[in-house]
Amino acid sequence: MINACICTIGDEILIGQVVDTNSSHLATALEEAGLHVSRMLSIGDNKKDIRETLRRELRHNAVVITTGGLGPTKDDITKGVLARLSGSTRLVEHPGQLEVIRRILAGRGLDMLPSNQAQALVPEKAEVIINELGTAPIMVFRNLPGGGTLYALPGVPHEAVGAIPAVLEDIRGHQPLSHILHRSVMVYGLAESALAELIAPWEDALPADMHLAYLPHMLTGMRLRLSIYDCTPEEGEARIQKQLEGLQAILGDRIYSLEDSTLEKTLGEIFKAHGLTVSAAESCTGGEIAHLFTSVPGSSAYFLGSVTSYAIPVKERVLGVPSETIEKYGVVSSEVAAAMATGARTLMGSDYSVATTGLAGPSGDENNPVGTVWVGVSGPNGTQTARFLFKNDRKRNIERFSASALNFLRTFVLADLNN
């Protein structure tokens, strides 16, 4: 495998001002393309440190990717070090990138300053991949001391992430990578250990050239990634497909997607495909479910709206939850979750609805421990409720409550559709 190193440059990361998310995106992409990320590091805007670090990493890695250190104010440091590493300190102007800089400044109604123009200057031995999303060009240096290739990417996250496809294409064009094929399967509702136990016989019977990875994520559940190395795409697809059928037979509707997805996106696809609409009534999740639904572009086609009923009078007046129900069963109860769900459905005129009432923390009440949530779902064929208990802090409880509510709604809707 080809070794790669990811290096972020910039004091802002070292003082903790910025969380580095670029490295994680790059690492995922490189790993999925079949490279081995040997290390990631962050260094400051310091000439000596940049030079020594890059020299060392180029001895151990065929590919080094840097992000950051290329803004209009710090340009000279990183770019100067890279120029010297490449063997020539002469800078030349890149007309294509200059044109992008001009366009971006014009769009913001700004004049071109010398510091902007200087961003189009690149070391003469650099190849340029034009950065359409920002002012700093993506630079490629080949045959550096040690023999490796260095890709210098801007530090702005959407520019760095935007550069990934072009970088991967360039890597593929210059060195033979092992053919690798990945397929993701999204699973919800099983802890990692329980899932592992359940699918152990299937996993143990996987062919030797297939690899299974568990990629847990609190909000999306578990992403199982099945990879196959060194085979043709057609043959690989067919062989993976066969294994996935075995997995589906074991896991059934615990699998919510056969591609990398989220619960809210999967639900949206179901609603759109069947011309259905949905609404929500939220107490303890406080708007997070509505936020998840509406984070999906095009969600206005099926998401009608929601009520966050934090105060009891809002549950009664807006959602029509009978005050006797609240008095008799308590706010955190199956009965109130059901009444909220039917109330939202009636109020919004949607086909389906989902409701939450619970205790996210920091404290519980006399009847329910902190981390308790009752979820209610309602549709044309009736109403159901379920209780979940999590042991996280307030923020994470809100996230997990929301994910369980979406998953409960998903199985409820699917049961209707399959009948």
Added chain:
Amino acid sequence: MINACICTIGDEILIGQVVDTNSSHLATALEEAGLHVSRMLSIGDNKKDIRETLRRELRHNAVVITTGGLGPTKDDITKGVLARLSGSTRLVEHPGQLEVIRRILAGRGLDMLPSNQAQALVPEKAEVIINELGTAPIMVFRNLPGGGTLYALPGVPHEAVGAIPAVLEDIRGHQPLSHILHRSVMVYGLAESALAELIAPWEDALPADMHLAYLPHMLTGMRLRLSIYDCTPEEGEARIQKQLEGLQAILGDRIYSLEDSTLEKTLGEIFKAHGLTVSAAESCTGGEIAHLFTSVPGSSAYFLGSVTSYAIPVKERVLGVPSETIEKYGVVSSEVAAAMATGARTLMGSDYSVATTGLAGPSGDENNPVGTVWVGVSGPNGTQTARFLFKNDRKRNIERFSASALNFLRTFVLADLNN
């Protein structure tokens, strides 16, 4: 200044499965305590790489902090390398940590397995700081080759963050750190360059031993951090206070807090202090404002609820926005924002309300570019609206819309309170 290196150990970070947030938390804490973080790095669960990396970093840094590599399954690798570095590979059981392990397993209803018990084994030259939050102890190795001290922390984020105070106390107890005092000022509504220009005369007149840092954050605006080195706490506090008064005279109500805070927390404090209540009506922000309000513990004291009115009929039926207003002015308009705000206030019976209607993306409409939002706020003395335009993607537009709405509401409420 004392140099420090932060090193995360674990394959899961190198393949991009996990975003490393520990390093950023540690870097902030070390920097605020007066250390200089020279580099951060991530390496895999690989003996040789761990050993060589730690040896090298100990030559350049007086303090090295590792996180991760200490779970029950990978224990042997990192712990073995650290034991060899310390000069003795003998492991001894730490009774205090064993007791914590026993308590944690009992709380989960689990039996003690040999792999659990092994977590209480530490190299004999390690000092232990008991980790009350997890099973892996925090280990301190002093006088390693190169002379430095190494702190080995668990990788689980809340355990690593939980270990920071004890680590800082230990560092302070063993090496003289410069006295350093920080104060944060939260500013909203000014881009970094505009803010810098506005406060340039004040900044230029700061005494030489005071340092100003700009710490921008999309959601909270700008955190200005004023630091003073090497003076007594009392003297430092008084001198910083005097400078802050000068800053307040320039920035006025653009400053929303004189400590590290968020808009939703600051608003909550205002509402609580004056016994006021609030509600929201959200279109384009889709629940995010409710989510921000309710993310603050104790928010049920002032946040009554909200309506996410994504579909037009919900705006009309639930919030009572007249259909003629929508027809005449369009959904994204000052008039609809105002009607949504008054509608929410009437429906929920709150003192104040905030409403949003706009286009988060991916596309705009015939009258408004993508990124347009109208915010309406309503209270006992009337209703106001404001228009904002951002140029981000959908996710970020939703975040910025929400932050501007909260800030607009803040200035609106403060104007009432000051009259």
